[in-house]
Amino acid sequence: MTAADPRAVVDLLGVLAYAELTAFDRLAEDARMAPTLDGRAALARMAAAEMDHHDRLAARLTELGADPATAMAPFVPALDGFHEGTRPRTWLEGLVKAYVGDGLAADFYREIAGSLPEPDRSLILDVLADTGHADFAVREVRAAIAAQQALAGRLALWGRRLVGEAISQSQAVIAEREGLVGLIVAGTGDLTGIARLVDRITAAHTERMRTLGLNP
Amino acid sequence: MTAADPRAVVDLLGVLAYAELTAFDRLAEDARMAPTLDGRAALARMAAAEMDHHDRLAARLTELGADPATAMAPFVPALDGFHEGTRPRTWLEGLVKAYVGDGLAADFYREIAGSLPEPDRSLILDVLADTGHADFAVREVRAAIAAQQALAGRLALWGRRLVGEAISQSQAVIAEREGLVGLIVAGTGDLTGIARLVDRITAAHTERMRTLGLNP
Numbered sequence: 001m002t003a004a005d006p007r008a009v010v011d012l013l014g015v016l017a018y019a020e021l022t023a024f025d026r027l028a029e030d031a032r033m034a035p036t037l038d039g040r041a042a043l044a045r046m047a048a049a050e051m052d053h054h055d056r057l058a059a060r061l062t063e064l065g066a067d068p069a070t071a072m073a074p075f076v077p078a079l080d081g082f083h084e085g086t087r088p089r090t091w092l093e094g095l096v097k098a099y100v101g102d103g104l105a106a107d108f109y110r111e112i113a114g115s116l117p118e119p120d121r122s123l124i125l126d127v128l129a130d131t132g133h134a135d136f137a138v139r140e141v142r143a144a145i146a147a148q149q150a151l152a153g154r155l156a157l158w159g160r161r162l163v164g165e166a167i168s169q170s171q172a173v174i175a176e177r178e179g180l181v182g183l184i185v186a187g188t189g190d191l192t193g194i195a196r197l198v199d200r201i202t203a204a205h206t207e208r209m210r211t212l213g214l215n216p
Numbered sequence: 217m218t219a220a221d222p223r224a225v226v227d228l229l230g231v232l233a234y235a236e237l238t239a240f241d242r243l244a245e246d247a248r249m250a251p252t253l254d255g256r257a258a259l260a261r262m263a264a265a266e267m268d269h270h271d272r273l274a275a276r277l278t279e280l281g282a283d284p285a286t287a288m289a290p291f292v293p294a295l296d297g298f299h300e301g302t303r304p305r306t307w308l309e310g311l312v313k314a315y316v317g318d319g320l321a322a323d324f325y326r327e328i329a330g331s332l333p334e335p336d337r338s339l340i341l342d343v344l345a346d347t348g349h350a351d352f353a354v355r356e357v358r359a360a361i362a363a364q365q366a367l368a369g370r371l372a373l374w375g376r377r378l379v380g381e382a383i384s385q386s387q388a389v390i391a392e393r394e395g396l397v398g399l400i401v402a403g404t405g406d407l408t409g410i411a412r413l414v415d416r417i418t419a420a421h422t423e424r425m426r427t428l429g430l431n432p
Binding site: 018021024025028029031032036037038040041044045047048051052054055058068069072073076 | 234237240241244245247248252253254256257260261263264267268270271274284285288289292
């Protein structure tokens with residue numbers, strides 16, 4: 001494996017560090033919509049896990065001689081824009097967003113990280129691993145749909161809207177930094193490789209919607 | 217030391233577990249007012265530390281055969297009322313509240329915990345220990361006052377308002393559960409002891425205001 005462009009690595013760590021900080025923020029906000037104290041504590045706990053991930057990424061940036069705030073800054077508009085555009089209005093919309101939206105984002109970043117040398121590859125795969133959020137969201141959403149079938153249609157629409165916004169967001173993130181495009185090409189090999197990457201991400205998304213009991 | 221009333225111990229662990237959950241919530245909300253990404257990450261990191269404390273208290277409640285959500289429930293109105301009544305409008309008000317308000321609350325709960333047997337005594341003293349918040353708040357507030365002296369008067373008023381609300385809150389928490397009064401009496405001995413407790417808490421508060429550079 002050829003050495004990755006060091007600036008691209010800093011970019012990838014920076015966008016992920018900011019993604020974790022916004023994930024913290026969003027989960028903390030959604031926790032307030034929880035119908036029970038147990039649900040609220042569960043979401044707050046997941047938010048805390050995201051901060052732990054953020055700290056590990058920030059520590060690695062510092063180790064590489066980069067300032068975490070500076071590395072995150074270029075990605076603030078794209079990520080804030082995504083969250084502003086997809087603000088959940090209910091507890092269930094928040095859970096679908098966390099499961100479907102974070103799942104998509106994690107798949108995307110995981111594909112980019114695949115071409116990185118160690119220790120960055122393992123660090124990124126590690127912070128992208130699920131923090132128990134998935135099981136919790138799936139359980140709550142399925143139980144809600146079982147109790148009220150009409151929710152399924154509305155939440156499926158919401159899931160589709162999230163994909164649309166996530167695609168725009170990914171394009172904005174890549175457009176921000178050429179180095180990231182280089183990492184994707186390095187990981188996939190060529191244009192056919194990129195098409196296969198999109199297929200893999202789409203298939204995983206379809207699978208997640210089905211797991212929630214929603215029409216993809 | 218005589219055995220503490222087991223229901224009073226569950227009450228104390230319950231009010232503290234909910235206090236940590238609201239501390240998480242409030243710090244997460246205040247983080248959004250941070251003027252820099254570094255400040256935002258610092259507050260989010262402290263919020264995450266509060267959730268770790270919450271989890272340890274909830275685990276101890278479960279160990280004692282109590283349901284954490286049930287143990288927290290009686291204290292939700294008093295603590296939510298305090299936070300609704302003292303919602304910071306600025307980043308600096310949030311920091312003063314975190315330092316002065318949490319300091320007062322920690323002193324109060326620490327005094328109650330003093331009469332408990334182990335392992336609860338150490339667990340509570342441990343989760344009440346500062347999570348780095350104090351230094352951060354002191355540094356930021358002092359720097360802001362140095363840059364703009366007029367802030368000192370306004371923030372001092374805010375600090376006094378927090379004390380007033382904190383006293384009402386403590387009374388509401390104690391009024392909720394007789395067992396907690398029993399713990400305070402057990403810890404202080406008699407009415408003279410309670411007067412000394414109030415003196416100690418007041419002196420520590422005055423000291424904190426001075427540390428911030430504010431007139432108590």
